[in-house]
Amino acid sequence: DTRGTFWEPWQLRAAFARALSDMYGREVPAYTTLLEVSHDVNADVVRARGADAERLGSIDRVTAERHGAIRVGTPAEIQQVARIFGAMGMHPVGFYDLRDASSSSVPVISTAFRPIDRAELARNPFRVFTSMLVPSDRRFFSADLQRRLERFLGARTLFGPELLALADRAEADGGLAGDDAAAFLRLATAAFELGREPVDQAWYRELEAVSAVAADIGGVPTTHINHLTPRVLDIDDLYARMEARGITMIDAIQGPPLWEGPDVLLRQTSFRALAEPRTFRTPDGQIVQDALRVRFGEVEARGIALTREGRARYDAAVVQGATPEVWRRTFPATEAGLVEQGLGYFTYETTDDGAVAREPIVYEDFLPRSAAGIFQSNLTEEGSKDASQAGEERDADWMAGAVGRELFDPFDLYAAQVAASLTSAAHLRGVAPE
Ligand code: OOG
Ligand code: NI
Numbered sequence: 001d002t003r004g005t006f007w008e009p010w011q012l013r014a015a016f017a018r019a020l021s022d023m024y025g026r027e028v029p030a031y032t033t034l035l036e037v038s039h040d041v042n043a044d045v046v047r048a049r050g051a052d053a054e055r056l057g058s059i060d061r062v063t064a065e066r067h068g069a070i071r072v073g074t075p076a077e078i079q080q081v082a083r084i085f086g087a088m089g090m091h092p093v094g095f096y097d098l099r100d101a102s103s104s105s106v107p108v109i110s111t112a113f114r115p116i117d118r119a120e121l122a123r124n125p126f127r128v129f130t131s132m133l134v135p136s137d138r139r140f141f142s143a144d145l146q147r148r149l150e151r152f153l154g155a156r157t158l159f160g161p162e163l164l165a166l167a168d169r170a171e172a173d174g175g176l177a178g179d180d181a182a183a184f185l186r187l188a189t190a191a192f193e194l195g196r197e198p199v200d201q202a203w204y205r206e207l208e209a210v211s212a213v214a215a216d217i218g219g220v221p222t223t224h225i226n227h228l229t230p231r232v233l234d235i236d237d238l239y240a241r242m243e244a245r246g247i248t249m250i251d252a253i254q255g256p257p258l259w260e261g262p263d264v265l266l267r268q269t270s271f272r273a274l275a276e277p278r279t280f281r282t283p284d285g286q287i288v289q290d291a292l293r294v295r296f297g298e299v300e301a302r303g304i305a306l307t308r309e310g311r312a313r314y315d316a317a318v319v320q321g322a323t324p325e326v327w328r329r330t331f332p333a334t335e336a337g338l339v340e341q342g343l344g345y346f347t348y349e350t351t352d353d354g355a356v357a358r359e360p361i362v363y364e365d366f367l368p369r370s371a372a373g374i375f376q377s378n379l380t381e382e383g384s385k386d387a388s389q390a391g392e393e394r395d396a397d398w399m400a401g402a403v404g405r406e407l408f409d410p411f412d413l414y415a416a417q418v419a420a421s422l423t424s425a426a427h428l429r430g431v432a433p434e
Pocket of ligand 1: 131268366367
């Protein structure tokens with residue numbers, strides 16, 4: 001019985017991630033299969049590689065680790081999302097513009113809510129990739145459609161007043177008492193369940209003709225978790241095991257290739273969006289059943305965080321094709337090489353015998369190209385886009401204004417972690433930091 005206890009933000013975050021996972025498993029049974037296979041893969045990797053398997057996070061952290069993806073329509077909605085995640089110690093980090101990421105593009109801009117302190121990440125690293133529609137982008141929406149979209153979005157309520165009041169209290173007080181924590185978790189989880197009310201068919205289909213993502217966001221009166229992604233230690237093995245179970249995966253693993261050198265950034269793959277039954281209201285008022293393919297099952301493997309220099313190399317390499325040959329030309333084959341060339345982030349810890357041990361920092365963020373690929377590979381409708389129109393300017397400052405909070409830069413966060421470790425290692429050894 002936890003009613004009497006006070007829940008700190010990280011405890012709310014861990015409990016929310018669990019509740020969301022249980023809910024999503026009920027809604028999308030293939031997700032449960034994905035979790036089972038992920039557990040098996042991780043257990044095998046730990047058995048085979050021992051301590052080395054935990055270099056980028058303890059097995060407890062990795063087993064509990066998830067990222068979610070949600071999509072909202074307006075600045076007012078993303079501000080409310082920020083209050084709910086703020087209660088759980090999750091802050092907006094990074095800016096992603098998916099409108100012109102390579103050939104695949106979707107009419108959204110995004111950030112990720114996640115813990116930013118090292119200790120908080122170690123307790124529970126739950127993160128949520130959060131996208132917001134850009135109805136004013138003329139490449140996708142006419143002035144008339146923009147007006148109707150904004151009217152529809154402005155009239156809906158995604159998060160009720162009780163949930164938001166509890167979120168604000170948690171943030172102000174640094175947590176919630178037992179009963180309030182239970183109510184907060186229940187309401188927050190319910191806010192991301194798939195809506196059951198009938199969908200206006202004509203409106204949904206009109207938006208879908210422009211972009212399936214626009215329809216998923218602006219065609220329905222509620223929001224929902226789009227996917228919930230577990231982390232695996234061997235994504236190639238996972239891919240093979242899922243296919244062996246008869247689950248069709250997208251064509252490729254996105255991100256860096258499998259090669260003999262250090263894993264960097266993020267590799268992701270997913271099973272195709274499944275047809276889920278939804279209720280529609282037709283133009284003549286009839287209620288009919290149909291199916292929508294929107295939600296999918298993604299899985300990821302995480303590697304070492306790259307510096308700006310390392311990231312620039314990554315971006316250049318991806319253009320040439322993420323093959324082992326390209327990787328061997330682009331990246332050093334060892335962690336020491338990444339350090340020497342200033343490509344990766346590492347911390348420095350003083351060990352019991354007074355030596356200094358170097359540890360890689362795991363990448364906690366996302367890759368817009370891979371994100372757009374995941375979006376796109378799961379869409380059945382191509383959508384239509386008028387490339388002759390100019391896109392609306394959006395950047396990190398604009399996003400910070402929309403969210404109404406400081407937007408953290410991922411590179412700054414990693415660099416601060418390195419600096420803090422150097423200071424404490426130097427302090428322990430009684431020497432000045434470099
Ligand atoms: C988000 C896609 C981005 C990832 O892992 O890169 C993402 C979405 O489909 O809403 O989740
Ligand atoms: Ni994802």
